[in-house]
Amino acid sequence: MGLLDKRSTTAATPDAYSDDDDTQPALIFIPDISGFTKFVNETGIQQSRTLIADLLEIIIEANILDMKLSEIQGDAVLFYRPGPPPSVQEVINQCKQIFLDFQNYLRIVERDRGSSLSASLAGSSLTLKVVVHYGQLSVTLIRDHIKLMGKDVIIAHRLLKNNVDSNEYVLLSESFLQTQTEEAIRQSFSNWTQLRTGSTHYEHLGEIQYRYAYLTPLRLLVTNHRSLDSSKKYPNTFSSSVTIKAPARFVLRIISNFRLKPAWVKGMTNVYYDTTKANRMGMAYKCNLNRGQIDIQTVQSFIGEDYIEYVEKIYNFRVFPNALLFFYLTVVDSQHTELSIKFHYSRVVKNRFFYFYMRRRMKLFLGRSLLNLKSLCEKMYQQQ
Missing domain, CATH: 3.30.530.20 (START domain)
Structure with a gap:
């Protein structure tokens, strides 16, 4: 039996609104640039800002899941998609798309060996990690800017700091995985990487369970x-x-x-x-x-x-x-x-x-x- 057969699916239905608030179920998707702070410190903001802006633009343009853009948070992009959760295969395809576009762009910049930016990239560790969560959130408009609020938004951000021993991976919270069947989860990872189990304790939130997979095998597809x-x-x-x-x-x-x-x-x-x-x-x-x-x-x-x-x-x-x-x-x-x-x-x-x-x-x-x-x-x- 899949997880949908064993657990409550209240969070997976688009009509699962609380009676006493305006929250709604949504996918929360956060691609985060690993090595960002180190690269900016070593390269300098004047030289690195154009590259970082281009990389963030590439992440945004790679949005094949038709997610909504909430905000750009320095080295991360906060996406969300209200309603029922997408399939785990759709989510993994989205992660692959962003990772390959990101890495392909870096390869092209690195190839321009005459530029100082290319020299800086040669020794950098810029890459991507992605956090995927599903839960309740509230959409608030503050001076024409969309702001996501709610406990699940906090959890998604906290999951960026975890116990995963890597800087390029996709992390799927247990709250998202509960909306999928075990067979669908297995098939989405079986032919390209290994899905591992982990958890991290966060103050005020307790122990948060998740599973993660390294994106490194996708480098074989980078041009x-x-x-x-x-x-x-x-x-x-x-x-x-x-x-x-x-x-x-x-x-x-x-x-x-x-x-x-x-x-x-x-x-x-x-x-x-x-x-x-x-x-x-x-x-x-x-x-x-x-x-x-x-x-x-x-x-x-x-x-x-x-x-x-x-x-x-x-x-x-x-x-x-x-x-x-x-x-x-x-x-x-x-x-x-x-x-x-x-x-x-x-x-x-x-x-x-x-x-x-x-x-x-x-x-x-x-x-x-x-x-x-x-x-x-x-x-x-x-x-x-």
């Missing part, structure tokens, strides 16, 4: 961006190149303009994004592509005198999960740019014929989109 040129070492990579009769920085402006994407990306019809954040790294936008929709996030942009690199992360692309799209722009002369697009993905399906077919389609898609981009850039440059 190594430092060398994507070797097809033998990185077989899940392919590219396409073209020479464009326009300056490199002009081409970059066209590539990074969300509004212009449907004008050159084959099969794309609409793009949806927050216009107030259009020029920020970590910005995410949705695209209608053929008969579906994908999410894309701007990850990084390096601009040099003779070389530019622009990177985007692709989500909800079932065939090629955890995919990254690299745009390499090399200055030929003041009027010509060599543009190379490299598509790198994680392989999860073992069917060779399927991948051969889909890789062929993807190569054709990239090639045609690149020719469209060349035509668009040259036409707009002549018209300016």
Whole structure:
């Protein structure tokens, strides 16, 4: 029998409100940046603040559970989702999404070996831990700011300080686990990490039970961006190149303009994004592509005198999960740019014929989109 068969499920129902207060059941989800204080102290606030802001933005944009953002608390983000609890598999998928996006972004920044920030990251221990709790809370508005209140909010925050001997893990409170069946819990962890049992005593709260799992095994899925040129070492990579009769920085402006994407990306019809954040790294936008929709996030942009690199992360692309799209722009002369697009993905399906077919389609898609981009850039440059 599962936990739902043995214990009360009052907290798991969306109508479980107290008669004498305004509390409501909700998931409380807190991703916290481990090593934050040490990194800021060693690097300095002037140098580290942009990176930390980008990392927090990436955490917020990775919200696939459609949670509400309550507040950013220094090195942590407080999410909540009122109503019935999501499944444990949904929660783990959310943890994986945030962890991989976070680590992939760090790898890209580290690769810029000429920067002082890259040197600082080389010796840092920045990573993520996530606390998941389920209970009652009250939502209060204080001067246009949402504030969560209640004992369970306190418990969730206290659980950030625990007895887990690691700095990258997901911790699930017993209150959340009681809403799931033991079989569902087992299946969510069985093929990638081990779920362990723990507890910590807190003043005024007593002993709080929880289970936790290290996120470290997910590092095997983190993309190594430092060398994507070797097809033998990185077989899940392919590219396409073209020479464009326009300056490199002009081409970059066209590539990074969300509004212009449907004008050159084959099969794309609409793009949806927050216009107030259009020029920020970590910005995410949705695209209608053929008969579906994908999410894309701007990850990084390096601009040099003779070389530019622009990177985007692709989500909800079932065939090629955890995919990254690299745009390499090399200055030929003041009027010509060599543009190379490299598509790198994680392989999860073992069917060779399927991948051969889909890789062929993807190569054709990239090639045609690149020719469209060349035509668009040259036409707009002549018209300016």
